[in-house]
Amino acid sequence: MSTGTPPLSNPPKPQVKALHCPQCGAAIVLRSLGNAETVVCESCHSILDAKDPNLQILQKFQVITGEVPPLIPLGTRGKLRGTDYEVIGFQRRSITVEGIRYDWHEYVLFNPYKGTRYLSEYNGHWNDIGVCKELPVVQFASVNYLGEIYKHFQTSDANTNYVLGEFPWQVRVGEHATVTEYVKPPRVLASEKSANEVTWSLGEYMYGADIWKAFNLPGHAPEAVGVYENQPSPVSQNVKGIWGAFLAFAILLLVLLAGFDLASSKTTVFDSSYRLNPGEPKGEASFVTNVFKLDGRTSNVQITTTANVDNSWIYLNYALISQDSGQAWDFGREVSYYHGYDSDGSWTEGGQKDEVVIPSVPAGHYYLRIEPEVDPRHAPLVYTVQVRRDVTVPGLFGVAFLALLLPAIAITWRSINFESMRWAESDHPPIHLGNTE
Amino acid sequence: MTQPVSNCPNCGAKIVFQWSSSVQTVCPYCKSILVRTDVDLKKVGQVADLPPDSSPIQLNTEGIYRNKAFVVGGRILYEYDQGGWNEWHITMNDGTSAWLSDAQNEYAISFAANTTGLPAAAQVQVGQQFMWNNQRYTLTVITPAHYRGVEGELPFQYWDKTDVTFADLRSETGKFATLDYSDEQPALYLGEFVEFDDLKLKNLRGFEGW
Numbered sequence: 001m002s003t004g005t006p007p008l009s010n011p012p013k014p015q016v017k018a019l020h021c022p023q024c025g026a027a028i029v030l031r032s033l034g035n036a037e038t039v040v041c042e043s044c045h046s047i048l049d050a051k052d053p054n055l056q057i058l059q060k061f062q063v064i065t066g067e068v069p070p071l072i073p074l075g076t077r078g079k080l081r082g083t084d085y086e087v088i089g090f091q092r093r094s095i096t097v098e099g100i101r102y103d104w105h106e107y108v109l110f111n112p113y114k115g116t117r118y119l120s121e122y123n124g125h126w127n128d129i130g131v132c133k134e135l136p137v138v139q140f141a142s143v144n145y146l147g148e149i150y151k152h153f154q155t156s157d158a159n160t161n162y163v164l165g166e167f168p169w170q171v172r173v174g175e176h177a178t179v180t181e182y183v184k185p186p187r188v189l190a191s192e193k194s195a196n197e198v199t200w201s202l203g204e205y206m207y208g209a210d211i212w213k214a215f216n217l218p219g220h221a222p223e224a225v226g227v228y229e230n231q232p233s234p235v236s237q238n239v240k241g242i243w244g245a246f247l248a249f250a251i252l253l254l255v256l257l258a259g260f261d262l263a264s265s266k267t268t269v270f271d272s273s274y275r276l277n278p279g280e281p282k283g284e285a286s287f288v289t290n291v292f293k294l295d296g297r298t299s300n301v302q303i304t305t306t307a308n309v310d311n312s313w314i315y316l317n318y319a320l321i322s323q324d325s326g327q328a329w330d331f332g333r334e335v336s337y338y339h340g341y342d343s344d345g346s347w348t349e350g351g352q353k354d355e356v357v358i359p360s361v362p363a364g365h366y367y368l369r370i371e372p373e374v375d376p377r378h379a380p381l382v383y384t385v386q387v388r389r390d391v392t393v394p395g396l397f398g399v400a401f402l403a404l405l406l407p408a409i410a411i412t413w414r415s416i417n418f419e420s421m422r423w424a425e426s427d428h429p430p431i432h433l434g435n436t437e
Numbered sequence: 438m439t440q441p442v443s444n445c446p447n448c449g450a451k452i453v454f455q456w457s458s459s460v461q462t463v464c465p466y467c468k469s470i471l472v473r474t475d476v477d478l479k480k481v482g483q484v485a486d487l488p489p490d491s492s493p494i495q496l497n498t499e500g501i502y503r504n505k506a507f508v509v510g511g512r513i514l515y516e517y518d519q520g521g522w523n524e525w526h527i528t529m530n531d532g533t534s535a536w537l538s539d540a541q542n543e544y545a546i547s548f549a550a551n552t553t554g555l556p557a558a559a560q561v562q563v564g565q566q567f568m569w570n571n572q573r574y575t576l577t578v579i580t581p582a583h584y585r586g587v588e589g590e591l592p593f594q595y596w597d598k599t600d601v602t603f604a605d606l607r608s609e610t611g612k613f614a615t616l617d618y619s620d621e622q623p624a625l626y627l628g629e630f631v632e633f634d635d636l637k638l639k640n641l642r643g644f645e646g647w
Contacts, residue, residue: 033491033644035541037520051488084647112644113493114633115542131543133630135575135607144609168541169519197578 021046022055031075031088032110036166040089042074047173050166061173067162068092071121071222072107074165078215080128085109085117087215089165095156095179108167116168119211120203124224125231126211127188127203136182136189136200141428143182143189145202150182150189153229153426158192181229185422188230205230227421236415246408253397253404261392269294270387276314276372277380286371291323292387298362299390305354307335307383313350314383317371324364331356335383357393443478445469452478455510456528459590462511470587470596482596487514487586492523492539493641496589500537500636502546506530509537511589515582515601526591534592536626537636544636545613547628555616555623561604567614569627574606574614584619595619 019028026043030036036050038058045063048055070090072078077086089108094101104122111117118129136145141152160175178193186205191198205228208221224231270292294301307314313336320329333356339348374381420430443452448467461472463484470482498509507527514523522540529535535548552569565576584598598619606614617624 034489034521035491111542112491112647113542113641133543133607133613134611135577135609137609146609 019055021048023057028055030166031086032166032168035168037169038171039166040163042164047163047171059172070107070164072215072217076215080117080214083111083114085111089167091160092162093158093160095158097156122228123226124208124222125228126206126208128206129201129203132200132202145189148184150184153181153183155180155427183230185230186232203230205232227418229422229425233415233418235411235418238411239415242408242411246404249404250401253400257392257394257397264392265296265390267389268386269389273382273384275382276374278378281372286369289368291365291367293365294361294363294389296363296390298360301358301361302388302391303356304386305333305335305383306352307381309335309337309352311338312375312378314381315373319369320358320366321369322364322366329358357391445471446478446480454590456590458534458592460592461594462590463588472594484586494525494539495642498638498640500638502636511587511591513587513595514585516585517580517582521585544633545628545630547613547615547626550625550627552625555625557623558602558618561616567606569614572608572612574608574612576604576606579604
């Protein structure tokens, strides 16, 4: 094509313009070119009209001594979401809630192709903020934005206290705007209402360390204090996961329990009753039982002792002895049962039955050696010893169940705690039990 | 594509229309605003120097929108109390005319809508909702703007403007509409916000150090 590009239609490459402050003569740099509406002199803090070739003074403001300088100096470049941005402006804003002033900082970031983004910082908590293109729909106490629900957090009157650098809008110190924030961690949706317009912006929580990395800043980011409104909970993501895992393992446990119960033979291999008259036993009372056979794979053995104790006790020294190898399992069991009345009514303690499981007993021929001990003044006593091979032990499953349940409860508790710290700072603080004044 | 060639009635420079549908152009040499008549070009005005502007888009910037290639042929520049913005006129490779607006690097593409019964400037207010093409739009801002200048080819005559009012509307899904009160009859443009990267723009302006 012969059209070509007319020589004058290509404007010269825009570059950082060198200008001077009409108030103090200091050099003024316009980093965002024609996008800048106002620029603040870094030496005398005059707010200048960036659109005016003479940089007409729009406002002067008093800077308090000890004003905190920007943590990211103006002119610093960094990479956010894969795009290079330069810090061109900085402002300190504040809200006052119940007489307490809260200050935060906002940084204006610029890329000549992608435009403006913002960073905000409060007590070491950072947000990466962009203006919304889609219209959020305000519902009762929430907002629907792109199909997601954001919960109302706070409505406040934000005041601009201090400005530095360039702004793509007409900035003034002392300006007020009504800021309403809705959260869905890690995001926060904010509407800013000034006289003419409502602007919606979407922020995403960022950790100071990531900001330091993105902007290649020296030293370490200031540590974040407290819980911020849209700070992602370190545990809440895990809550669903842990309960899901808990449910899965609980089902698995139940299946295992049922499986073991089906697979276990639970055969009674020995069952015998013994009588102790008053005054018995005398002296060495141990005796051995008949031999019984334990079949199958190496498995457990359950010994059940029942005795008609009534406000009395019996103690049995047991030994399960292998006739084949001579290996012995020694253990003592007590059966005691007490009951009565006192000022609180009736009470009972203990019972007439005791069960014990001996794990991993190989197949073979076995007998028991039993040595009973009783209160010498006992009534006539009958006790029964029953031996069962290969029983299921629900108790073990109970322990496993608890081992799964406890971390799930702990994580849920931590999550609730985190959320209550988050919402404590909102317009909707959670009710604190036991903390009424 | 026809490319009628004429000479600038003011300075004699060769004027080439890239698009047969263009009605107006600006002489790239003497900045005369030229309007096509049946026989030749007529000078109707003069563009003052445009203010320094930081749009990365320029005449002949190319891009892709919805799988169609487009070329930037001209622009209208507006100013309002919080800055300025460009309405770049683009022509799609199927001949369709559209607008790529760059408002401080917020980009939207819109097409003239053939809708009647549009509300008058005095009737619109922020918060009103309208249904166009089965899409609900909410009016978000009314901008009293100032016409600042033109560049390149435009599909209509547009040069004798001063103050013009625009009403911008948005949807919950990123759709965008503008009611343009430049002329006696309001005009409606419907479109959507677009991401810079998605347009795959070429022939952009360069920025020192970027």
